[in-house]
Amino acid sequence: xxxxxxxxxxxxxxxxxxxxxxxxxxxxxxxxxxxxxxxxxxxxxxxxxxxxxxxxxxxxxxxxxxxxxxxxxxxxxxxxxxxxxxxxxxxxxxxxxxxxxxxxxxxxxxxxxxxxxxxxxxxxxxxxxxxxxxxxxxx
Amino acid sequence: xxxxxxxxxxxxxxxxxxxxxxxxxxxxxxxxxxxxxxxxxxxxxxxxxxxxxxxxxxxxxxxxxxxxxxxxxxxxxxxxxxxxxxxxxxxxxxxxxxxxxxxxxxxxxxxxxxxxxxxxxxxxxxxxxxxxxxxxxxx
Amino acid sequence: xxxxxxxxxxxxxxxxxxxxxxxxxxxxxxxxxxxxxxxxxxxxxxxxxxxxxxxxxxxxxxxxxxxxxxxxxxxxxxxxxxxxxxxxxxxxxxxxxxxxxxxxxxxxxxxxxxxxxxxxxxxxxxxxxxxxxxxxxxx
Amino acid sequence: xxxxxxxxxxxxxxxxxxxxxxxxxxxxxxxxxxxxxxxxxxxxxxxxxxxxxxxxxxxxxxxxxxxxxxxxxxxxxxxxxxxxxxxxxxxxxxxxxxxxxxxxxxxxxxxxxxxxxxxxxxxxxxxxxxxxxxxxxxx
Numbered sequence: 001x002x003x004x005x006x007x008x009x010x011x012x013x014x015x016x017x018x019x020x021x022x023x024x025x026x027x028x029x030x031x032x033x034x035x036x037x038x039x040x041x042x043x044x045x046x047x048x049x050x051x052x053x054x055x056x057x058x059x060x061x062x063x064x065x066x067x068x069x070x071x072x073x074x075x076x077x078x079x080x081x082x083x084x085x086x087x088x089x090x091x092x093x094x095x096x097x098x099x100x101x102x103x104x105x106x107x108x109x110x111x112x113x114x115x116x117x118x119x120x121x122x123x124x125x126x127x128x129x130x131x132x133x134x135x136x137x138x139x
Numbered sequence: 140x141x142x143x144x145x146x147x148x149x150x151x152x153x154x155x156x157x158x159x160x161x162x163x164x165x166x167x168x169x170x171x172x173x174x175x176x177x178x179x180x181x182x183x184x185x186x187x188x189x190x191x192x193x194x195x196x197x198x199x200x201x202x203x204x205x206x207x208x209x210x211x212x213x214x215x216x217x218x219x220x221x222x223x224x225x226x227x228x229x230x231x232x233x234x235x236x237x238x239x240x241x242x243x244x245x246x247x248x249x250x251x252x253x254x255x256x257x258x259x260x261x262x263x264x265x266x267x268x269x270x271x272x273x274x275x276x277x278x
Numbered sequence: 279x280x281x282x283x284x285x286x287x288x289x290x291x292x293x294x295x296x297x298x299x300x301x302x303x304x305x306x307x308x309x310x311x312x313x314x315x316x317x318x319x320x321x322x323x324x325x326x327x328x329x330x331x332x333x334x335x336x337x338x339x340x341x342x343x344x345x346x347x348x349x350x351x352x353x354x355x356x357x358x359x360x361x362x363x364x365x366x367x368x369x370x371x372x373x374x375x376x377x378x379x380x381x382x383x384x385x386x387x388x389x390x391x392x393x394x395x396x397x398x399x400x401x402x403x404x405x406x407x408x409x410x411x412x413x414x415x416x417x
Numbered sequence: 418x419x420x421x422x423x424x425x426x427x428x429x430x431x432x433x434x435x436x437x438x439x440x441x442x443x444x445x446x447x448x449x450x451x452x453x454x455x456x457x458x459x460x461x462x463x464x465x466x467x468x469x470x471x472x473x474x475x476x477x478x479x480x481x482x483x484x485x486x487x488x489x490x491x492x493x494x495x496x497x498x499x500x501x502x503x504x505x506x507x508x509x510x511x512x513x514x515x516x517x518x519x520x521x522x523x524x525x526x527x528x529x530x531x532x533x534x535x536x537x538x539x540x541x542x543x544x545x546x547x548x549x550x551x552x553x554x555x556x
């Protein structure tokens with residue numbers, strides 16, 4: 001069980017009023033939860049900027065499955081990093097298009113490199129890396 | 140089969156030299172493929188800024204599965220948007236942490252709203268929306 | 279004088295410990311100031327996503343001043359939006375390159391459009407829009 | 418005078434049609450110019466990710482000039498980096514708010530650190546770093 005600390009912060013009433021509106025619109029139940037989320041997002045961003053710690057990213061790619069040899073190439077890329085790719089989800093978007101999301105674990109640099117490889121594969125139309133976290137230490 | 144057009148572009152030699160280095164590092168097989176990727180990325184970005192067309196996003200969240208009622212709340216959010224969520228992948232990161240990626244289809248605004256809901260759920264430690272595309276028209 | 283409100287938030291000790299390290303590295307004097315900054319950044323981001331309120335952006339462009347007619351074209355663009363452009367700073371980077379930053383006020387959409395025009399002008403090598411705020415309501 | 422290279426690229430007609438619409442909306446005069454801009458943007462982004470080469474950024478901050486000692490602190494930060502800060506522009510947004518843009522030259526890491534310092538100064542309400550370039554090699 002994580003130990004909880006309680007501390008006070010002061011904020012201008014106008015700023016707080018706007019923040020309360022924002023968190024209501026975003027569906028937060030209270031200020032603590034919204035502020036913890038801002039803090040965690042800042043920590044994850046910093047982690048990715050520094051680039052050394054172990055982290056997790058998801059790589060989303062969209063491609064036309066009719067492209068010759070594409071599926072094999074993607075599988076090959078993924079297997080040559082099999083220790084880094086935890087899992088992958090495949091979705092059929094329409095008659096032609098597939099979307100694949102791979103969950104990748106490693107240093108920020110490794111995850112970025114693998115994302116570049118997958119996104120740069122001939123036939124991949126679009127790709128995006130979402131930089132997230134192992135969750136450790138963010139309690 | 141998509142019809143291909145061929146056209147010429149001019150570029151300063153210094154710029155082209157640097158571009159060739161970049162695309163080699165990123166693993167592209169040729170300039171056409173790299174430029175098509177830049178063009179597609181610009182189109183997808185524009186689509187998300189304008190916000191009206193149908194598009195696809197993946198929402199990645201990391202959470203501690205011990206958080207009371209969290210799994211039910213996430214399932215509820217997803218079911219109340221069951222027409223928009225195509226599929227979801229669940230990964231066990233460690234003893235405590237789960238990662239979930241949901242593939243969501245809809246207008247940019249709908250996808251953003253659903254991402255906000257999932258990321259704002261109490262107990263979710265970190266979340267990210269990757270804005271991608273249905274692939275249509277990007278051939 | 280802005281009225282101040284004080285309220286308590288709770289946070290896991292591990293998370294707080296990491297946050298304290300981050301804010302020390304970033305040079306903040308205390309948690310309140312760091313959290314107010316995160317809150318203001320979230321509000322400004324939301325304002326730019328919604329796009330209707332009056333806001334402020336700075337458009338930075340880098341160009342080669344030898345490019346034929348470029349200076350006149352940039353001046354023209356700026357004058358055709360003279361009510362939106364508050365001020366501009368011009369820096370000589372080296373023998374060839376100039377950097378110009380224009381401070382622009384208007385709706386998010388107007389500021390984005392003007393940024394696109396300036397960045398898209400033939401001869402401009404690189405451009406970036408920084409989305410900030412009039413400061414109102416963020417006290 | 419920079420040497421020009423001309424080369425051909427092939428693109429699906431549907432993709433090209435959408436790109437032509439986008440570049441018209443963004444005000445580009447031709448495809449070459451739009452593609453050169455995408456290429457330069459990709460190079461600048463890569464430069465900031467690698468972080469070692471000399472580069473240029475602009476740091477925009479918005480603050481209330483009534484904040485005690487703020488002007489002195491900002492001046493102090495800027496002077497302790499006087500070799501990196503090339504120039505700065507100051508704008509009076511309204512009765513209370515000032516906007517300041519500093520043009521900073523150095524390694525990506527240095528520029529980021531100085532941006533953190535300025536943005537983290539007590540009283541600064543919002544800040545943004547725009548990552549651009551010295552322009553060298555991007556011809």
